[in-house]
Amino acid sequence: MTKEIFLNENIRQRNRKNKRFRWLVIAGSVITIIPIFLIVANLAVKGVRQINISFFTETAPDTFQAMIATSNGEIIPGGIANGLMGSLLMVIIASLMSIPVGMMTGIYIYENSTSRYASFVRSISEILQGVPSIILGIIAYLWIVKGVTRGYSAFAGSVALTIMMLPLIIRSTEETMKMIPLPIREAAFALGVPYYKMIIKVLIPCSFSGLATGILLALSRILGETAPLMLTALGSPAISLDIAKPVSAVPLLIWDFYNDPNMVNLVWSASLFLMIFVLSLNLLSRSLAAKHKYI
């Protein structure tokens, strides 16, 4: 009898502990999701007023125009077109450089996972991922700004972004390749398909969603990079598509707006735009991953 009472008490105590722990976990997860909602809400409240068509089609205003508009209680004229075009230009060049190289490296590492050189490359790529972005900016400054374009340039910015993208692409490629079952590869070999064709016509198409997801995540990661661009692309008040000349970028504009007391309102709108853009890329990559999931 006493034993039974003891057992019941023990179980009740366990249930209480379970419950307490569950609430702790729920609280933790709520704390995790609150910031993202607060950030978007905050940016929306403060920034949505400035967002209209000219926000996307016009270049950033000068401080005098902004001052007049603010003192009249109007919205600040102009927009972020120079930053948009600059970001687009640099991201495209960085993608063109990093995606092929990163994919080839990722496939190489996967295919030769036991070789010593491959694991060396993998570790280097992991280390590269941990290098602070400002240092990559300094390196790109040394190599490109000083050495190649003889001045701040979109190309220098692209190189810095390329180095940031590379390890992300390499890693996602390798991880994606790991998901493809061996029998799929063997099926191709059993049909007499040569090795390189197996990679191009079977491995890459089969892992399309994984590769696309990795690329989109890498893009959303570099879109917000500011520090390396300060040392390389510098910024430009006008729209420029010359890769040897300085260009602006959305995060660079945000920094400029922040430093100009007359343009603080634009900080919110530009941030809201960048935030929503990056979030959409993330959501897009998720839906892609779900839609093309073969394996």
Add this chain to the structure above:
Amino acid sequence: MTDNPILEIDNLSVAYETGRSAVKNVSASIVRNAITAIMGPSGCGKSTLLRAVNRMHELYPSIKTTGDIRLDGESIFSMPVIELRRRIGMVFQRPNPFPNMTIYENVVAGYTLNDIRLKKTQRDDIVEKALHSVTLWDEVKDSLFRKGTFLSGGQQQRLCIARAIAFNPEILLLDEPTSALDPVATAKVEDLLGELKKEYTLLLVTHNMSQAARISDDSMFMYLGELVESGKTETLFTNPHDQRTEAYLTGKFG
């Protein structure tokens, strides 16, 4: 076994690492237009032997193969590998249709992946014929352009057989093709194999003795990498010469 074997295996050994052979000095002849079953307990080297026949081991540089295999008298090791694999098709344990391809594309994959150009009418012909041969045509003729992975397991396996025979091989290697299927699908595939032997020579690895007894004409029994005994299935099952064969067949081990 016969005067005119299609495939002769001559003193073949396969080692995954030096000094440890998974297949030891196996010699055998495979009869044309028949089903030859390779039986034996797990790890006896039967799949390793099968995969030597289309030089699948070459994918893994550490695997060493010695001895010879002759297809119609010609050593397979001196053939271009694409020609060899065109003449010897393979079906795997688990159905493995290419997940990025439709049913139609899967059947002609051997051609498209090797950049062999065909007219559309030729392709249509090949697809229809191959799917008819595996008795899949009526089930999928309205969904040829859906992904192969939408099919059931048994259908997928028949699709994989269709993919292999679309190349019009002389020999089909089957590595436990029904082990991932339910009994109904297994029965369908077994019936199909019985039909296919009219046109092709089938070499079937199975750990399922009753399957070997049901559908094979000849049998090989392997144990610990050695070919213990081979001959007509009927003889081997009713009157085995080797003690180990008898022990396996009566369920004493394996």
